[in-house]
Amino acid sequence: MNLLEIKNLGISFGGLRAVDDFNLTIREGQLYGLIGPNGAGKTTVFNLLTGVYRPTTGKIFLKGQNITGKSSIEINKAGIARTFQNIRLFKNMTVLENVKVGLHNRENYGVISSLLKLPGYRAAERRIEERAMELLQVFSLEEDAHHLASNLPYGKQRKLEIARALASAPTLLLLDEPAAGMNPQETAELMEMIRFVQKKFDVTILLIEHDMKLVLGICEEITVLNFGCLLAQGETASVLKDPRVIKAYLGD
Amino acid sequence: MQVFISTLIDGLNQGSVYALIALGYSMVYGIAKMLNFAHGDVIMVGAYALFVSITQLELPIPVTFLLCVIISATLGFVVEKLAYKPLRKATPIAVLITAIGVSYLLQNIALLVFGSRRKMFTPFLKLGSLKVGGISIPMISFVIIGTMLVIMIGLQLFIKKTKTGIAMLAVSEDKAAAQLMGININRTISITFIIGSALAGIAAILYSAKYMTVDPYTGSLFGIKAFAAAVFGGIGSIPGAMIGGILIGVFEAMTTGYLPGNLTQASDGFAFAILIIMLILKPTGIFGTKRIEKV
Numbered sequence: 441m442n443l444l445e446i447k448n449l450g451i452s453f454g455g456l457r458a459v460d461d462f463n464l465t466i467r468e469g470q471l472y473g474l475i476g477p478n479g480a481g482k483t484t485v486f487n488l489l490t491g492v493y494r495p496t497t498g499k500i501f502l503k504g505q506n507i508t509g510k511s512s513i514e515i516n517k518a519g520i521a522r523t524f525q526n527i528r529l530f531k532n533m534t535v536l537e538n539v540k541v542g543l544h545n546r547e548n549y550g551v552i553s554s555l556l557k558l559p560g561y562r563a564a565e566r567r568i569e570e571r572a573m574e575l576l577q578v579f580s581l582e583e584d585a586h587h588l589a590s591n592l593p594y595g596k597q598r599k600l601e602i603a604r605a606l607a608s609a610p611t612l613l614l615l616d617e618p619a620a621g622m623n624p625q626e627t628a629e630l631m632e633m634i635r636f637v638q639k640k641f642d643v644t645i646l647l648i649e650h651d652m653k654l655v656l657g658i659c660e661e662i663t664v665l666n667f668g669c670l671l672a673q674g675e676t677a678s679v680l681k682d683p684r685v686i687k688a689y690l691g692d
Numbered sequence: 693m694q695v696f697i698s699t700l701i702d703g704l705n706q707g708s709v710y711a712l713i714a715l716g717y718s719m720v721y722g723i724a725k726m727l728n729f730a731h732g733d734v735i736m737v738g739a740y741a742l743f744v745s746i747t748q749l750e751l752p753i754p755v756t757f758l759l760c761v762i763i764s765a766t767l768g769f770v771v772e773k774l775a776y777k778p779l780r781k782a783t784p785i786a787v788l789i790t791a792i793g794v795s796y797l798l799q800n801i802a803l804l805v806f807g808s809r810r811k812m813f814t815p816f817l818k819l820g821s822l823k824v825g826g827i828s829i830p831m832i833s834f835v836i837i838g839t840m841l842v843i844m845i846g847l848q849l850f851i852k853k854t855k856t857g858i859a860m861l862a863v864s865e866d867k868a869a870a871q872l873m874g875i876n877i878n879r880t881i882s883i884t885f886i887i888g889s890a891l892a893g894i895a896a897i898l899y900s901a902k903y904m905t906v907d908p909y910t911g912s913l914f915g916i917k918a919f920a921a922a923v924f925g926g927i928g929s930i931p932g933a934m935i936g937g938i939l940i941g942v943f944e945a946m947t948t949g950y951l952p953g954n955l956t957q958a959s960d961g962f963a964f965a966i967l968i969i970m971l972i973l974k975p976t977g978i979f980g981t982k983r984i985e986k987v
Contacts, residue, residue: 490872516874530865533858541862544855545874561854568855608874 442504443468443644444489444612449498451488458484459668462498466612471638472646473659473676477688480665482648483525486614490522491515502612517545521610523601525617525648531590535581535600538589539572542607572607578640579603579633595626599633606641613637615647619654631657656680664688694827699949700942705833705902707941708840712895713918714925714933715847716888722928723864723884726787730771730794732915734889737798738764738896739906740806746816753816761893768889769882777878795912802908813904836898843891844934851930856883864928917944917960920967926980935978940967 442465449462459481466472474482487493489500491512499508507518521542530538576582579599584592589600598618605613618634619627631654638645649655655662655676662679664671666688672679679685713735720728741763745756775794779787819831851857862870863880871877899914900906917940925936940963947959970977 492868492872512868512871513874513876516872522872524869528866528869530862530869532865533861537858537861540855540858541870541873541875544859565853565855604873 441468442466443470443502444646445501445504446485446489447499447501449485449488449495449500451484451493451496457668459488459665462665462668462670464663464670464673466644466646468611468644469638469642470644471634471658471660472644473655473662474646474648474665475650475652475655475662476665476671479667481668482665483616484668485665486522486616486648489515489614490520516608516610519609519611520614521605521608521612522614523598523605523616523618525620527594527597527601529589529597529600529604531588533589534586535576535589535592536569536572536585538600538604539575539607540568542604543568543571545608575603575607594621598622598630602633602637606637606643609641610643613641613643613645615645615649617648617650619649619651627651627654630654634658652680695949698827698829699945701829701833702949703942703945704938705836705941706945707921707938708836709895709898709902709937710914710918710921710941711840711934711937712843712891712898713915714922714937715843715930716891717915717919717922718925718927718929718933719860719884719888721922723860724772724776724881725864726776726784727791727919728776728885728888729788729791729915729919730798731768731888731892732911732913732918733795733798734764734767734771734892734911735896735899735914736802736906736908736911737767738893739900739910740802740811742896742900743811743813743906747811747814756816757897760897761890764893764896765886765890768885768892772882772885777881795915799908799912806908808908810905810907813900813906815904817901832901836902839894839898840934840937843894844930847887848930856880860884913960917963920964924967924970924977926977929977929979932977932979 444464444466446462446464450460451458462485474485476482484493488495491510491514494509499506501507502518502520505518507515510518530541533541573582573585576585579602581596581600581603584596589597592600602615602618615634619630622630634645634647635658637643647659659676661674662676663673664679664685671688672682672685713732716731716734717728720726720731738760742756742760745751745759746753751759771794775790776787779790817832817835819835821828821830822834851860859870859875859880860883862873862875863877867877899910918937921936921940922933923936924940925932925934943966944959944963947962948956951959974980
């Protein structure tokens with residue numbers, strides 16, 4: 441079954457056509473790659489998918505439901521969560537609190553009951569705390585739970601961003617250059633982790649990446665963007681052999 | 693010594709009220725990133741609400757307190773929705789000027805409704821006083837300081853321990869990222885204004901209980917000093933607002949109490965002079981953190 445369908449998606453900033461006539465279909469449970477040279481519009485696609493930008497043209501469907509032009513909050517509730525290319529953790533909050541932010545929508549109790557400390561609130565807060573710790577354990581971050589996010593080493597910050605995104609229980613997880621700034625050893629670990637996360641959380645993953653080894657290693661299918669346009673699409677190994685793709689990356 | 697202690701208690705008193713108001717400034721600044729200059733006037737409206745419900749409606753005292761807090765909180769909520777929310781994407785200066793405008797609007801409405809003459813409360817909290825070693829300390833002082841401490845601790849717990857509090861922290865750090873985590877920014881900002889204004893309502897009760905007067909300008913000087921306290925302590929920080937408020941209150945009481953004759957008139961001036969010196973030495977205030985913006 442198709443989880444995500446993007447049809448003729450496009451956005452213009454002033455006169456610049458940042459993404460044009462973009463189409464993409466991702467099936468449930470896929471690990472899908474979105475690649476392309478710098479400035480090709482990959483992160484713009486993520487921003488369109490998460491409601492940061494409103495598309496000028498086209499439609500986005502998640503599980504058949506039209507989510508085009510919805511707000512970030514609604515899209516998060518509908519089941520899309522993401523990480524950022526330049527890590528955007530809440531740096532002055534603890535590791536645990538960062539994950540709790542992600543869990544925000546999972547528990548519903550009003551402000552009134554929290555102010556009056558009603559029993560429902562206590563139970564909900566306990567569930568949030570437990571769930572957050574579970575998530576941290578999955579990423580072996582439990583020992584850092586009470587440290588400030590900004591004090592974590594880089595690799596752990598990347599992990600925490602993924603944990604925070606997973607906290608909102610998404611059906612589609614968007615990873616924006618998860619391997620950026622990692623050495624080959626860390627990248628290898630990351631690949632393992634992404635596979636593990638996909639199985640453990642039963643989540644479909646769409647990732648942007650420049651590291652071709654990672655892409656080849658874990659993505660079943662990829663789409664290549666160039667100057668905002670779709671250049672090639674299909675099974676990873678064959679797309680990467682496509683002369684147009686090689687030309688886009690290496691020039692003539 | 694006796695004079696010193698009673699002056700100190702007076703200062704702690706005054707400082708506690710400043711601290712409550714400073715909390716409102718600080719929370720709103722921390723989360724909505726704006727200076728709500730109308731915050732002081734919320735206290736004035738709260739005090740008038742209290743005045744009317746006590747002297748004209750003659751409601752039971754606990755009901756008047758509740759009414760005062762509810763009216764203040766509602767006012768904060770409505771002002772944010774009508775005046776500030778439409779400017780969410782405007783420049784900070786436009787928001788600041790709007791806030792000043794709201795402040796004058798509230799003062800002028802009060803002038804229109806109640807006139808410029810100072811209204812006197814009938815005493816509504818008769819608590820007597822406590823004699824300790826020859827010094828007579830009014831019980832209200834303990835109530836004021838105690839209330840401030842309880843609220844401070846409560847607020848810290850609320851922010852650290854509830855999902856709404858954590859959402860506030862997240863919004864304060866990175867609105868866009870918070871939104872992508874499913875946090876409703878508008879709702880979070882509304883809650884901040886409601887809490888801040890409810891605290892202003894409590895400050896109005898404490899202030900009225902001690903000074904027993906209200907006029908249309910009650911809030912503005914109070915607000916400015918509390919704002920100074922918030923900056924002094926490090927704007928955006930809850931303990932900072934408390935320490936800043938207490939320090940300004942004590943300093944003011946001391947200068948009024950100890951400076952010779954004519955100079956006491958200038959005690960407000962001294963308070964602000966200290967603020968300026970403080971800001972030269974540590975621009976972020978006592979508890980403020982430096983934010984380095986990456987370019």
